[in-house]
Amino acid sequence: MKYLDEYRDSTAARTLLDEIRRVATRPWTLMEVCGGQTHGLLRHGIVSELEGTVELIHGPGCPVCVTPLEAIDLAQQLSRRGDVTLTSFGDMLRVPGSRQSLLEVQAAGGRVRSVYSPLDAVELARRNPLEQIVFFAGGFETTAPATALAVQQAARDGLENFSLLVAHVRVQPAMEALAAASDNRVQGFLAAGHVCTVMGCESYGAFVDRFRLPVVVTGFEPLDLLEGILACVRQLEAGQARVENQYARSVRAAGNRTAQDLLREVYEICDCRWRGFGVIPSGGLRLRDRWQAFDARRRFRDVPALPVVEADQCRSADVLAGRIKPPECPAFGAGCSPESPLGAPMVSSEGACAAYHRYRILQNG
């Protein structure tokens, strides 16, 4: 398949691996920011191939994982009302909240439905005029344009039964928080290719100047990942810190202006609590005043908030911040598995724990 198979060629991948090993004169520690990249690195066995040469710390780029518990609990409360159908992406429905997941709420009679696009939720609202349709809008700047478009569409069609429970997060402020932390070990970043497709990579200029750490915008296929790592290692070996764009087939320097305009039109930047991180300044998005009519938090003000409870054996906060690798968590594979997850990273298709669980390499093979 075009633009997929050629980036999975094993001979080419070997050439790149050899080159990385040749260029690296000492071990380096990089962070891949996006959960999609984490899955690619583990699935294709790149993490283990580079052992001793490049350590990869898995970044916080799993939107479902960092969505605050408070928002998940609120979504569950909404789905229990009876007059609301709560819609979201499949991963979001499986994430454990304080007490259970949305899917478990559904089994107990809550109204929950998975959709592939927020525009499908708008369509559902159009077809069910007597029902309130709420789309639980998590995700980074990659997903936010689609939810912004959904709000605009609902407004254009005069749909008064559609609203958004916004839990959108922004990647760069989280990278800044990580780089600024006193215990930061990351020496270079593989920036998230799809987020940069929307936001561009110009904004990383200031980041690089401030932290003196290389940033390489990287795609998701094996050859993309290996090229991103190679570019990062070359910069580090040369003592440089620049913004490089490995994923130029999709990422333009300025990003996708149309999508950015759409974001600015509908959302404004706000401080935001990330699960596992605490409040990240400018780390989230909220609806602008003129779109407040579509804010589920306002529309359903009367829903009581329940106390937020984190599973105490779960060390997902340390995993998300890159302080530990998933197998170092005592619950990994024991009390916590994809079938009965304690934390979001074990659930999501972008979560690091799920990636380690799914793509575990057989040692005594």
Place this chain on the structure above:
Amino acid sequence: MACVTEADEGDYVIVHAGIAISRIDPIEAQRVFDELAALGDDDGWRGPRT
């Protein structure tokens, strides 16, 4: 396709959450393979079939 107005029929686009967010640039797509060729991996690899 509201966000990728420059794409034409036959172009490849990247779709996220049900909307297209970018058009794949075929010239940039080739660059990865040019770089590989420079590393000496030119036996059996000729870049994407276009």
Place this chain on the structure above:
Amino acid sequence: MADDSIQPGWQRYCPVPIPNDGDRILLAHGEGGRLMRKLIRDRIVAVLGGDRLHAMNDAATLPRVDGELAMTTDSFVVSPLFFPGGDIGSLAVYGTVNDLAVSGAQPLYLTLSLILEEGLPLAVLDRVLQSVAQAARETKVDIVAGDTKVVPRGAADGLFVTTTGVGQLVPPVPPGPDALCEGDEILVTGPIGCHGIAVLCAREELHFEPPPQSDSAPLTQVVAELRTHLGTGLRALRDATRGGVSAVLHEWAEASRLTMAIHEETLPITSAVRGACELLGLDPVHVANEGTMVLAVAPGIADHALSVLHSLPGHRQACRIGSVRARRIAPVTIRRLLGSEQALDEPLGAPLPRIC
């Protein structure tokens, strides 16, 4: 609530025009009176045919069969009822016939139970029954008994079907997964994941062009050819339905206490399935098939098996995907792009509910 907003999929997806209210299933169709008898006689038995069905007795009497029988049952709740490459009617026949065929039996008889939702357009029922009849003719099975129930609107989704099948075992029956040995080779008979992706794309109205097609098909002929040519070298065969190729391999690993080791690069995947899986975050190895089978054959005869398969229409892409090895720490392993060997998990829950 507007009429087209009702949850059940058949109204939204069914491409036949929705007829006027006079042409729908009513609760009275299930209540044992004249309406029910007329429905069964004129719409169901008339289409499905067969002397035993026409007799409309409480039970069908069947002639004596020498040797052992095989029996299986399966319910079908696929949504939507019609999808590219098939529909619930043919699926209900092929599914049960295929279960008999891969168990080493010649399919003979089927029963057909229908659960109809009040409000189902009769035209939809007719189309499903035509498809059942056609599939039964094609696979040479007789539908000998049936049942029809109607449930109130909302208690079912359009139409559910249960088929039970009886077949005659034809020796030598392939020994099955208990008999797998180290060194046996594992093959698939065609591209994987087609059915699950076709149904998912139809249900979620994902407009791929061209739309992915289901591989729903009878396996009687291909199974017969394989058995004739491979004899006892054919150790085990299974249609890789729910849970896909991965589910079959996990069952075989459990039955044989050996490890099923496959190579990712060899899995045959159409670009339509690959594209949809990339977009939806699915792994084709976990996605359902309704025609593609997994085979295990004795060491050294994989090429012969493949030449038999390649000579049959629709099996050009049959290929070897791995082998049976001594049990290591994982029941099923997959060799990835760079050669690392990983455990292949069983599919978790149902990312694709109601695909059959």
